[in-house]
Amino acid sequence: MIPYGRQAINQTDIDAVVEVLKSDYLTQGPKVPAFERAVCNYTGVEYAVAVSNATAALHIACLALGVGPNDCVWTSPITFLASANCALYCGATVDFVDVDPATGNMSPNSLAEKLAYAKQQGCLPKVIIPVHLAGHSCDMQRIAELAYAYGVKVIEDASHGIGGSYGGSKLGCCRYSDITVFSFHPVKIITTAEGGMATTKDAALAEKMALLRAHGVVRDKALLTRPDEGDWYYEQQLLGFNYRMTELQAALGCSQMQRLDEFVKCRNQLAERYQQQLHALPLAIVSPLNDSYSARHLYIVRLPSEKRKAVFDNMRQLDIQVHVHYFPVHLQPYYQSLGFKIGDYPNAEQFYSEILTLPLFPGLKDDNIDFICNNLSALLSDN
Ligand SMILES: *Cc1c(COP(=O)(O)O)cnc(C)c1O
16 A cells, blocks of 8 residues: 555664663653744744644644634635634634635735725724645745735644745745744654644733643743732633643654755655656646745645546546545535535645645655556556
8 A cells, every 4th residue: 555645764763762762751841842943943933832733833833823702713624624714713704715726825806806895894904814625835925915915824834845945035034924833743754742832923922822732831930910929820811721742752853854955855856756656547646836946745636527426536546545635624524614615616626626745755665656647647547
C-alpha cells in the first residue's frame, strides 16, 4: 500500500525523545522554548507559542485577536474543519470566501467583493483566515492589502506550509498577517505526533497566547494584580486552557527542524517528477504561485469531475491511497445546520468535484511515482 502521506522518523529523532524520557522534565521544561526558538530562527519571526495541536493554536490565535460573540471570522471552504471551527469555539460566527478555481486558495477577488458588500451592510469580519492549501501560499500581498484597508486582522493557516516561502519570506514570518499557525500532525511537513505553533511579531499577542495556552495563569511576580501571597502563589487572570505541548513532542520537533529543508527539497523533487509524467495527461495540476516556494504538503490534480470517483476507486483498488482535500466545510452536515447551502461557494464546490490528492512524502520512491502515474494515465485514457 502506498499511503498519501507519512512521517519520516530516524534514529536521531528517537534518541531525542528517549533522552527527554530519562530527564527531569516531561512537560514544562527546556525543550518547548528551544523548539519555539528554532521555529523563530527558521522563519525570521519574533515570537512563537507551541501548543498541543494546530486546532488549539487557531483557537488561541482567534481569542488573542479578540474574537468573541458578535464577531465574524471568514475562512476558505476548502480546508480542514479546524480553520472554521476555531471561530465557533469563541462564540463567533463563521463565513467563507470562495476560492480561486485554479489553486483552491482564498480568492482575493472574491474577498474584495465580499468585504465591500460587508462594509455596506455593517458586518465586516474581525479576522480572516486564509489557508495555504497543499503548502502553496495564498496571494498574501493582495489579501493583506485588503485586510488593512478594511481594518480586518489576518491569521494564516499554514498547517501545510512550514518550510515554504512567499515573495522571498518564509511562511510564518508574519509579514502579511498578525499570526501564523503551523500543524505538526504526522502527515504534515514535520511532526511532533500531535502539535502546533502560533507565530507573531507582536509581543502582546504572543504573551496573550502563552497565557491562554496554560489556564490563563500568571506566575511572574511583576505581572501579578493581587498582592503576592508568597512563592506558592500564582493567579488566574483570564480563562485559558491546557493546550501545552509536552517535552517529548518538542524534542521531536527540534530534531525534525534539523531536516525541514531536506524534507521540503525532497517533496519538491518528487513533485517535479510527477509534473514531468503528468503534464501531457488530460488533467490540471494545482501549482504554487510564481515567486513562491511550496512546502508541498499535498500533490493535488484536477480531473474532469465525471471521472474523479471512478479514478479514485480504481487507484484505491491498486493500493494507492489517493485522497481528496477537501470536502467543502460549508457542505458538512453541521455547517448545513447553521444555514449554509449547496451553491453558496460555487468555485469551491466545482474545485472539490475535480480534485484528487496523489501520494507525496519524503519516503516515496521514484518508482512509486512511476507506478502511480502509469496507472493514472491508463485510467484516464480508458474511461
Ligand atoms: C491539519 C490541519 C489543521 C489542524 O491541525 P491539528 O494539528 O491536527 O489540530 C488545521 N488546518 C489545516 C488546513 C490542516 O490541514
